[in-house]
Amino acid sequence: MNFDELFGHLGQHTVDGLSKGAIYALVALGYTLVYGVLKLINFAHSEVFMVGTFAVLGTWTALGATSNPSVGMMILFLLAGLVAGALASGATAVGVELIAYRRLRRMNAPPLIFLITAIGLSLVLSEAFGLWQGRLIKGMPTIVEREILFTIGNTEVTNTQLLTIVSALVMMILLDVFINRTRYGRGVRAVAQNPDTAALMGVNKDRVILLIFLLGGLLAGAAALLYNVRYGNTRFNVGFLLGLKAFTAAVLGGIGNLRGALLGGLLLGVVEVYAATLLTSSWEDVAAFTVLVVVLLFRPTGLLGESLGRARA
Amino acid sequence: MTTDTATSKYGIGGLRAKFGERWAGLPKWQRSLAFIAFVIFLYYLPYLGIPGLTWLRTDYIANGNNWAGVLFTCAVYVLIAIGLNVVIGLAGLLDLGYVGFFAVGAYSVALFGSTQSPVVKSLQAQFGLSEEWAVAWAICIPIALCLAMISGVLLGGPTLRLRGDYLAIVTLGFGEIIRIVVRNVEWSGGPAGIAAIPGPQGKPSPDNNVFGLIDAKPWYWLALTTVLLIVWLVRRLENSRVGRAWLAVREDEDAAAVMGVYPFKFKLWAFAIGAALGALSGLLYASRNGFIEPNQFNAQLSILFVAMVVVGGSGNMAGVALGAVLLAYLPERFREFSEWRFLVFGLALVLVMLIRPQGLIPSRRRARELKDRQEEVAVGV
Numbered sequence: 001m002n003f004d005e006l007f008g009h010l011g012q013h014t015v016d017g018l019s020k021g022a023i024y025a026l027v028a029l030g031y032t033l034v035y036g037v038l039k040l041i042n043f044a045h046s047e048v049f050m051v052g053t054f055a056v057l058g059t060w061t062a063l064g065a066t067s068n069p070s071v072g073m074m075i076l077f078l079l080a081g082l083v084a085g086a087l088a089s090g091a092t093a094v095g096v097e098l099i100a101y102r103r104l105r106r107m108n109a110p111p112l113i114f115l116i117t118a119i120g121l122s123l124v125l126s127e128a129f130g131l132w133q134g135r136l137i138k139g140m141p142t143i144v145e146r147e148i149l150f151t152i153g154n155t156e157v158t159n160t161q162l163l164t165i166v167s168a169l170v171m172m173i174l175l176d177v178f179i180n181r182t183r184y185g186r187g188v189r190a191v192a193q194n195p196d197t198a199a200l201m202g203v204n205k206d207r208v209i210l211l212i213f214l215l216g217g218l219l220a221g222a223a224a225l226l227y228n229v230r231y232g233n234t235r236f237n238v239g240f241l242l243g244l245k246a247f248t249a250a251v252l253g254g255i256g257n258l259r260g261a262l263l264g265g266l267l268l269g270v271v272e273v274y275a276a277t278l279l280t281s282s283w284e285d286v287a288a289f290t291v292l293v294v295v296l297l298f299r300p301t302g303l304l305g306e307s308l309g310r311a312r313a
Numbered sequence: 314m315t316t317d318t319a320t321s322k323y324g325i326g327g328l329r330a331k332f333g334e335r336w337a338g339l340p341k342w343q344r345s346l347a348f349i350a351f352v353i354f355l356y357y358l359p360y361l362g363i364p365g366l367t368w369l370r371t372d373y374i375a376n377g378n379n380w381a382g383v384l385f386t387c388a389v390y391v392l393i394a395i396g397l398n399v400v401i402g403l404a405g406l407l408d409l410g411y412v413g414f415f416a417v418g419a420y421s422v423a424l425f426g427s428t429q430s431p432v433v434k435s436l437q438a439q440f441g442l443s444e445e446w447a448v449a450w451a452i453c454i455p456i457a458l459c460l461a462m463i464s465g466v467l468l469g470g471p472t473l474r475l476r477g478d479y480l481a482i483v484t485l486g487f488g489e490i491i492r493i494v495v496r497n498v499e500w501s502g503g504p505a506g507i508a509a510i511p512g513p514q515g516k517p518s519p520d521n522n523v524f525g526l527i528d529a530k531p532w533y534w535l536a537l538t539t540v541l542l543i544v545w546l547v548r549r550l551e552n553s554r555v556g557r558a559w560l561a562v563r564e565d566e567d568a569a570a571v572m573g574v575y576p577f578k579f580k581l582w583a584f585a586i587g588a589a590l591g592a593l594s595g596l597l598y599a600s601r602n603g604f605i606e607p608n609q610f611n612a613q614l615s616i617l618f619v620a621m622v623v624v625g626g627s628g629n630m631a632g633v634a635l636g637a638v639l640l641a642y643l644p645e646r647f648r649e650f651s652e653w654r655f656l657v658f659g660l661a662l663v664l665v666m667l668i669r670p671q672g673l674i675p676s677r678r679r680a681r682e683l684k685d686r687q688e689e690v691a692v693g694v
Contacts, residue, residue, distance in 0.1 A: 041478045103667055108686045111478050112407050113670050116623055119409075119616055120662025127656035240612070244489075247482060282497050289486040296483055297471045 006277045011155030013273050019161035019230065021269020022168035026223035027246035028253070028261040029175065030093070030216030036256035037192045037212050040101070040111065043118035046243020047125035048093045048217050052224025053234035054129060055088030056081040057140050060228075067141040077143050081228065086221035093217030096121055097210060122239070130236035137235045144229050164226045171222055172262050175215065179258060188212060192256075241285065245272075248292040254302025263303060355537055359384055359530045379645075381529035385601060387641040388536035389594050394621045394637035395543055395630060396590025401619070402628035402676065403551060404583035405563030406473070407481040410488030411618050413468075414461050414588040416610040418595025420495065421457035423507040423605055426450055428516060430507050431500045450511045450600070457592045465588030466581060473580045488615050496607040506606025510599050517603045524600075532601050539597065543590060544630060550586070559583060564682060613655065620658050624665050626672025628679040635674055 006013060027049050034042040059080050069077060100117050144163065148156045179185040190198035191208045199205050227242075228234060245268060253264025268288060275287030295302065336344070359381040393415065400408045424432040425448040433447045448456070472483045495501045509516050512524040513535070523531050550556055558579045561569035566576045599605050617640060625636020644654045665672065671680040 041482065100663065100667065107670075108689060109666075109670060109683070110686065112405075112481075113666055115407060115478055115481055116619065117663055117666040119619070120659045120666065123613075123616060123655055123659030124663060127653075127659060131652060131656065244482075244486065248486075251479075282493070286490055286493050286497075289490045292486050293472070293483055293490075296475055296479055300475060300479065 001278055003278070006274060009154060011153060013277055014270055015155060015157055015161055017270030017273035018266050019164040019269070020273060021249070021266035022164045023223050023226050023230070023265075024242070024246045024249040024268055025262045025265025026168050026171060026219050026226070027242060028250040028265045029172070029219045029258065031247050031250040032253075032255055032258060032261040033188075033212045033216045035250070036258075037188065037195075037209060038101075038105075040114050041118070041247070042096070042101075042213075042216070043115060043243075044096050044100075044121040044125065045093070045216060045220065046239035046246070047122045048089045048096070048239075049220040049224055049227075049242060049246075050126060050129065050234070050236065050239035051092045052085040052089035052221040053228055053238060054133060055221070056085040056225050056228045057138065057234060059084035060140060060143065065141045065143060067143075068145050069143065074143055078225065078229075081143075081225045082222060084221075085224040086218045089221030089224060090214050090217035092125070093213040093220070094210060097213040102206070102209075122243075126236050126239060133236060135236060137233050139233050140228060142232055160230055164230060167222065167226060168262075168265075171219060172258075175219065176258055178215075184208075184211060244292075245288050248288055248295075251300075251302055252291060252295050254304040257302065257304045260302055260304035267303075352541065356534060359533055379529070381533050383642060383645045385529050385533040385536055386645065387638045388533060388540050389598050389601075390621060390637040390641040391634045392536065392540050392543060392594040392597070393591060393618055394625065394633040395540070395547055396587045396594065397618050397622050398627060398630065398633040399547060399550075399590065400583050400587035401622050402633065402679070403556065403559040403563070404580055405477075405559075406580060406583065407477060407619070408484045408584075408587070409481050409612070409615050409619060410468070410484035410486070410491075411587070411591055412610045412612070412615040413484075413488040413491040414465065414591030415595040415598070415614075415618075416491060416495070416607075417461045417464050417588070418457045418592030419599035419605050419610070420501065420507075420595075421460050421592065422450070422453040422596045422599050423510045424501065425456055426453045426511040426516075427507050427509045429509045430502060435500075447511065447516070450513055450515065453511075454593075454596060457596045458589045461588040461592030462585045465585040468588075469581045469584035473577060473584065485612060485615065488610075489612055492607050492610050492612075495610075501607070504607060506604060508604045510603050510605065512600040512603075526603070529601075532597075536597055539593065543593075547630065555579065555582060560678065617655075617658060620662050624661055624672060626675040626679075628676030629672070629674050632672050632674035632676065636672070 027045070030045045030048065031042060034040055034045070060077055063077060063080060065073075065077050096118075100121055101114065104114055104117060144160050146158050146160055149159050149162060150157055179188055187198070187203045187208045188211065190201065190203050191205055195205055198208075227238075246265070249264035249268045250261050251264070252268055253260025253262065268291060271291055272284045272288055276284040339347075362380075393411070396414075397408065397411050400406050400411070424430045427433060428445060428447045430447075436442065437444065437446055468484065468487055472480055472487075475483065496504050501507075511517070512521065512532075514521040514524045517526055519526070524535070525531075558569070558574045561572065561574050562576045562579055570576055621636040621640045622633045623636070624640070625634065626632025640658065643657075644651060650657075669675075671683055
């Protein structure tokens with residue numbers, strides 16, 4: 001137990017954990033959106049994220065990206081990566097809904113059938129990329145070179161950390177505004193509250209469900225960009241562990257609750273970094289799964305409770 | 314919905330129902346005779362050279378034929394499928410961490426039976442035993458069963474109160490925790506694994522004339538005997554009070570509770586029994602292999618186990634056995650395409666769920682449950 005290291009550089013580890021957790025939070029939003037409306041764990045969401053990382057990598061390769069680009073090129077690469085990742089992930093998420101879930105909903109299949117289908121789909125997606133892109137870790141150019149922006153006490157904040165945290169927060173706020181302030185958002189909340197009543201009030205249920213899959217996919221694509229910037233590599237099975245952790249984050253904050261996903265993600269990132277510092281980094285996954293188990297045992301509704309918007313009691 | 318009944322009248326389901334009726338109508342002596350013939354056929358299978366079926370490419374036998382070895386794998390997988398079927402098919406609990414129990418069984422025999430395991434070594438040092446000493450294979454079996462049932466209760470106790478889909482994710486997490494912990498700690502052999510795992514004739518050596526390293530036939534017969542015994546036991550269990558309680562809990566937990574069936578208790582039983590069967594198959598697997606390491610027990614294997622049960626038809630023992638044989642045999646037969654196997658498993662899962670959610674050979678009861686739900690929505694909309 002390395003307490004000296006943890007408490008000596010508490011701020012450093014916290015910032016590191018927050019930037020890690022910001023990626024979890026963005027992916028967790030996808031789980032939470034779908035769960036809030038459909039009461040369904042979209043197990044395939046992890047592969048939606050994985051497709052995003054490959055789309056970002058592909059775009060960078062196509063644009064001929066190299067490490068340490070000039071500031072203008074860097075912004076271009078980031079924006080292009082964001083667009084490509086979001087589009088690819090969004091399309092994958094929508095495809096999953098159209099191919100599998102819609103049909104199962106028509107059949108009124110029990111929840112376990114949805115889950116098994118989702119597991120099958122996630123296996124298909126990750127294996128397809130494993131066959132197509134090879135099974136080794138794929139490196140990529142360092143688009144944003146790590147440098148220390150400012151120091152508070154003995155805490156150094158780097159540009160990638162700041163980029164990750166700030167963009168996650170911005171996207172979170174955008175989504176919150178979209179769900180709570182716009183016409184489409186009202187439709188989403190209505191379907192989440194009571195699908196049948198919403199349908200009677202003239203909300204197109206299928207379109208709303210498609211919309212939430214699209215939103216979750218777009219956010220996963222953004223998370224994929226941030227992941228590539230932070231870690232600089234990807235792999236066909238990158239989604240499995242990250243998806244499980246993002247799901248943990250969603251449950252921790254209260255699945256179905258948008259702000260809960262953010263809180264849960266950030267918290268989980270911090271817990272992981274603390275655990276890795278106290279023990280060794282090989283225990284960090286165990287810490288994440290333990291959090292999942294403990295939360296489900298003692299507070300299955302999560303820290304902030306389950307609800308999409310404020311509408312549900 | 315009318316189209317559904319029409320197809321089932323003439324489709325595979327209808328054919329099966331017709332066959333089932335004729336089968337049930339036969340005199341009892343004919344049925345038992347046919348059953349005995351089938352069992353003899355299974356025992357004789359390693360000697361049968363079925364053209365096309367028995368040719369199996371291997372890397373260690375010239376010209377490639379490991380028919381008996383593949384039959385052994387199939388039998389072990391059938392045992393796993395029957396154990397997991399108790400959890401998924403009978404009690405209706407989706408367990409994505411079943412590989413954890415498989416690992417508990419494998420590690421029980423490895424840690425207590427192998428002279429190379431840290432546990433045995435510390436016992437030797439503690440009690441001044443010779444370096445050749447280890448727990449006998451036969452004693453490892455009850456140890457494995459006990460440890461697995463305890464871990465089943467430990468996992469089930471806190472988690473079985475959760476909703477079905479949460480349970481699935483938590484068990485997935487638990488399976489991974491077990492694997493990572495085994496890899497990280499010292500007393501389990503760590504990432505290097507444990508070798509020299511004993512079989513019924515003691516530790517692996519060229520002198521073992523029955524359960525040896527090369528001839529897999531005795532191993533297959535051992536596994537087959539275990540499978541037949543377990544099938545008989547589980548069948549008895551299915552038609553007992555416990556089996557009926559599982560059915561009631563699966564179909565409507567609240568109604569079952571009102572009728573005096575305590576759901577939690579029976580779910581826990583299903584978990585413990587499933588865990589014990591998983592451990593038994595893990596033990597057989599480890600004994601035959603002689604070597605295990607933590608990464609053999611990954612989450613993908615868990616999903617493969619679930620696929621066997623679901624593709625075959627959860628709830629029906631013949632169905633899950635067929636699923637297990639298919640998913641164990643096909644990758645061995647088509648080794649050239651081994652890269653593709655998990656893709657194909659995934660596709661099989663999706664297609665079965667979309668087209669035939671009750672599985673290839675469904676349990677009649679489960680098929681009706683699914684159909685009831687479909688008709689509910691037809692009325693509701």
